[in-house]
Amino acid sequence: MTPHADPQTGAAVKAADRAHVFHSWSAQGLIDPLAVAGAEGAYFWDYDGNRYLDFTSGLVYTNIGYQHPRVVAAIQEQAGRLATFAPAFAVQARSEAARLIAERTPGDLDRIFFTNGGAEAVEHAIRMARLHTGRPKVMSAYRSYHGGTATAINITGDPRRWASDSGTAGVVHFWGPFPYRSAFYAADEDQECARALAHLEETIAFEGPGTVAAIILETIPGTAGIMVPPPGYLAGVREICDRHGIVLVLDEVMAGFGRTGRWFAAEHFGVVPDLMTFAKGVNSGYVPLGGVAISDRIAATFERRPYPGGLTYSGHPLACAAAVATIEAMEEEKVVENAAALGETVVGPALRALAERHPSVGEVRGTGMFWALDLVRDRATREPLVPYNASGEANAPMAAFAAACKRGGLWPFVNMNRTHVVPPCNITEAELKEGFAALDAALSVADEHTV
Helix, strand or coil, rough: CCCCCHHHHHHHHHHHHHHHCCCCCCCCCCCCCCCCHHHHHHHHEECCCEEEEEEEEHHHHHCCCCCCHHHHHHHHHHHHHCCCCCCCCCCHHHHHHHHHHHCCCCCCCCCCEECHHHHHHHHHHHHHHHHCCCEEEEEEECCCCCCCCHHHHCCCCHHHHHHHHHCCEEEEEECCCCCCEEEECCCCHHHHHHHHHHHHHHHHHHCCCCHEEEEEEEEECCCCCCCCCCCCCCHHHHHHHHHHCEEEEEEEECCCCCCCEEEEEEEHCCCCCEEEEEHHCCCCCCCCCEEEEEEEHHHHHHHCCCCCCCCCCCHHHHHHHHHHHHHHHHHHHHHHHHHHHHHHHHHHHHHHHHHHHCCCCEEEEEEECEEEEEEEEEEECCCEEECCCCHHHHHHHHHHHHHHHHHCCCEEEEEECCCEEECCCCHHHHHHHHHHHHHHHHHHHHHHHCC
16 A cells, blocks of 8 residues: 555544553653554554554564455455354363464464453463462563563553562562673673572572462563573573473563564574463554463363453454454465565564664664674673663764664664664565665764764
8 A cells, every 4th residue: 555645634543642542651642643644564654654663563463564455355344244252151262262272382382361451361371370389489580571460560661661560479589590781790692591590599599489470581682681591591491491390481472473583583492481471472463462372280270160250352253253263364365484584584584784884773673584783882892872761861873873774764672871772573674774774874974973
């Protein structure tokens, strides 16, 4: 679809938004949301006719891009046949979505509890772990994001937790591995892995192993910086959990469904968790859907004991029909394979080439269609381009970088001192190169703030 200008409608949309819509994570009087007129594939456009290549995939969820005709048709067909039905019944779209998801999850994660999104999935995974073990505490990494609901926000490690941190949620945070900014003064990945595991083991010892219900980790942390864990780390966490009777929960809300070049990121590491949360890419966000994939061991706890939790819209037929169509389209169009191949042959090499040209790029990390550029003021000291959790004038260098991206027709994913490269998993090589050209120009703006 070709964008066309309709500024009058755009002004009306913006006016209604500013009068009535309360936006998340924002000071309402300081934001200026773009009025979006339409979207297709990897692009969206505004009412002034400006088109943007979306390197954010929405919020890292449009894994098959916008307006995929197969998924749109599936939603329309399901709406005509059975638009909604209560979750206590067996419904074809719900059953088929669960079957297709279970076929792709690792190991014995064959039971699916549907939620409306990722935060609810985390809420229920933690509830299951606590009930299964009879223990109160949950451990999670500081560099993490698990959602905005009550339990999920307390488990989260990043600053979005601070305003809602009750301090009584039974959550213990620890440092995960991150060689580029090591908390353990590690010299290499092997040392980082060993020291991170020793730190986790010691934290458990001081908390009391018998009090810890679960360890929850993003398989590859997303919003916190796309930090691929070093070889052996997740296997080491699995061993620690097994030894202490702790439930291992892997959060694949962002990393799942092809984002890393595998159906689930856990496949890269050969680790099977006890519970795995998902959302976002399960149906490309076309209708809200998330869930928990449950192992046989956890499911057995609730075989004769009712699970005390549920949602009115659990497994909503429209959302599940979208999931079925999305998974089938990804399979037939080899979307996961595309993410893996282009990640290795195009994205990685192109981003590393940008790093060679731009002193503002401290590190390139990622896999598949899941990458981050760590932007710095000084490569030698690795000082971030802006301070941690910067806002206002302190964040000006990143704001200038983001504005330059948008002027070049690229919509960037910017968080703290990083820009993430997370386009749709079915993006083409030509579209990627278009985005990298805009990114190249914008990094020149970031370079102006280096020493």
